[in-house]
Amino acid sequence: xxxxxxxxxxxxxxxxxxxxxxxxxxxxxxxxxxxxxxxxxxxxxxxxxxxxxxxxxxxxxxxxxxxxxxxxxxxxxxxxxxxxxxxxxxxxxxxxxxxxxxxxxxxxxxxxxxxxxxxxxxxxxxxxxxxxxxxxxxxxxxxxxxxxxxxxxxxxxxxxxxxxxxxxxxxxxxxxxxxxxxxxxxxxxxxxxxxxxxxxxxxxxxxxxxxxxxxx
Amino acid sequence: xxxxxxxxxxxxxxxxxxxxxxxxxxxxxxxxxxxxxxxxxxxxxxxxxxxxxxxxxxxxxxxxxxxxxxxxxxxxxxxxxxxxxxxxxxxxxxxxxxxxxxxxxxxxxxxxxxxxxxxxxxxxxxxxxxxxxxxxxxxxxxxxxxxxxxx
Numbered sequence: 248x249x250x251x252x253x254x255x256x257x258x259x260x261x262x263x264x265x266x267x268x269x270x271x272x273x274x275x276x277x278x279x280x281x282x283x284x285x286x287x288x289x290x291x292x293x294x295x296x297x298x299x300x301x302x303x304x305x306x307x308x309x310x311x312x313x314x315x316x317x318x319x320x321x322x323x324x325x326x327x328x329x330x331x332x333x334x335x336x337x338x339x340x341x342x343x344x345x346x347x348x349x350x351x352x353x354x355x356x357x358x359x360x361x362x363x364x365x366x367x368x369x370x371x372x373x374x375x376x377x378x379x380x381x382x383x384x385x386x387x388x389x390x391x392x393x394x395x396x397x398x399x400x401x402x403x404x405x406x407x408x409x410x411x412x413x414x415x416x417x418x419x420x421x422x423x424x425x426x427x428x429x430x431x432x433x434x435x436x437x438x439x440x441x442x443x444x445x446x447x448x449x450x451x452x453x454x455x456x457x458x459x460x461x462x463x
Numbered sequence: 464x465x466x467x468x469x470x471x472x473x474x475x476x477x478x479x480x481x482x483x484x485x486x487x488x489x490x491x492x493x494x495x496x497x498x499x500x501x502x503x504x505x506x507x508x509x510x511x512x513x514x515x516x517x518x519x520x521x522x523x524x525x526x527x528x529x530x531x532x533x534x535x536x537x538x539x540x541x542x543x544x545x546x547x548x549x550x551x552x553x554x555x556x557x558x559x560x561x562x563x564x565x566x567x568x569x570x571x572x573x574x575x576x577x578x579x580x581x582x583x584x585x586x587x588x589x590x591x592x593x594x595x596x597x598x599x600x601x602x603x604x605x606x607x608x609x610x611x612x613x614x
Contacts, residue, residue: 380610397523400610404516405536411512412505412556414538423533424524449535450563 249322255315260339262318263307267291267335274324279316286310287326293335295326303330304338311342312349361386363459364439369447371427374398374440383437396422398431398440419456421449434460467582474573475500481566483559489577490514491590492550494597497583503556514552517545518597525594533567546570549578550587550594 254262254277263286266273270291277284277298284298286307296306331338357375364373365386375383380399405417419432428443430452439460443452471489478487479500486501494515496507505513521531536543544566545554553574557566577583598611 380613396527396529397610397613400523400607401520403606403610404519408513408516408536408543409538411509412541414541417536417538419537420520421533421535421537422520422524422531424529424531426529449537450560453537 250320251318253315253317254313257318259311259313259318260343262320263288263293263335263339266320267293271320272323272325274321274326276319276321277310277313277316278318279313284310284313284316287324289326291335293331293333293338295328295330304333304341307331307338308342308345311346357384358386360460364441364456367441367443367452367455367459369428369444369452371442371444373442375434376438376440378402378436378438395440396429398429398438401431402433402438419449419453430456432456432460432462465582467580471498471577471580471583472500474577478555478566478569478573481557481559481562481569483557483562484566485556485558486510487553487555488514489583490518490552490554491586492518492552492594492597493590493592494518494601495590497586501556513543514554515597515601517543517554518547518552518594521547522595522598526598544570546574548574550591551578551583553577 262275266275266288268291271288272290273288275286275288277286282299284306285296286293287295293307296303296310298306298309301309361373361384364370372385374385374395376395376398377383378399380397382395401420401422405420409415409417416433419430422429423445425445427445428447428449430441430443430449432439441456475487475498478484484501486499486503486505488499488510489497490511491497494511496510496514499510517534520534524531531547534545534547540558542557542560542563543554544557544563545552551574553570555566555570557563603611
């Protein structure tokens with residue numbers, strides 16, 4: 248009987264460890280959004296993996312980065328070919344190190360983005376906010392932490408106005424409250440909220456912000 | 464047409480004659496369009512939709528005891544420039560980025576004059592409401608409701 252589940256409940260490293268320690272001969276199929284990956288176990292080792300376009304160790308590393316996916320383990324299935332020679336524990340350690348490193352890189356990417364935005368004259372704080380209103384990350388001058396005025400709702404209203412006017416999504420929204428200027432910019436699937444000094448003029452800082460986030 | 468209305472229309476024309484200004488309208492704090500002028504063919508329902516959404520943005524700040532005086536939305540070649548004061552929203556849709564600094568000055572001057580017109584003062588008074596009401600009353604879709612629940 249096949250073992251079926253989801254990687255959000257049993258992590259892939261645990262599944263690999265279990266199959267290797269039990270010395271199972273098995274095929275692990277992983278499916279996410281219609282894309283399939285396979286890991287084969289033989290005699291207590293991982294012997295082959297596929298995750299298009301990757302083969303062998305690289306395929307295992309890519310599969311380790313999936314936060315959730317459905318899986319199925321079928322016993323007594325032989326690999327079509329052997330592409331992995333590395334001991335399973337070393338393979339797992341390498342994969343997890345690579346995963347940590349890529350997560351660090353993603354964090355550094357925001358850090359560098361915030362660093363560039365905060366060098367703009369008049370910048371008080373920068374926040375990266377998801378479309379559903381969650382704060383992803385934030386950078387600010389000390390003692391200047393302010394709550395998000397609900398940038399996601401503001402941009403949603405702006406998008407709805409765009410629909411009324413038969414326009415694409417707006418490039419940015421600028422709000423002046425007398426105490427501060429807020430600028431909200433679309434950034435991929437997220438929003439960047441910048442709190443600026445009240446003296447800042449939006450058309451002066453916008454080209455600088457666009458340059459900092461790599462927008463033309 | 465009485466003297467007040469003539470003066471109000473004069474100020475709207477002042478804004479409307481700037482090159483690139485497509486439309487200008489005055490709305491109450493509840494989002495009702497009181498006056499409008501311009502080339503852009505937008506129905507009063509569409510203008511009210513824009514007014515209401517601009518007011519909702521302002522109301523988010525009112526919830527946090529901050530008063531918003533200016534809300535601007537930028538596309539590549541279209542700009543919505545709004546000024547809010549004393550329960551009155553003055554909004555323009557413009558297509559010329561070069562006149563934006565002049566447009567802002569004209570809007571400030573026009574708004575301060577408009578707010579001295581008795582008719583406007585009366586209408587603003589009649590439509591006076593809690594500034595945050597626009598966040599609680601009206602039609603909201605699921606996404607809007609979910610984002611508003613986080614306030």
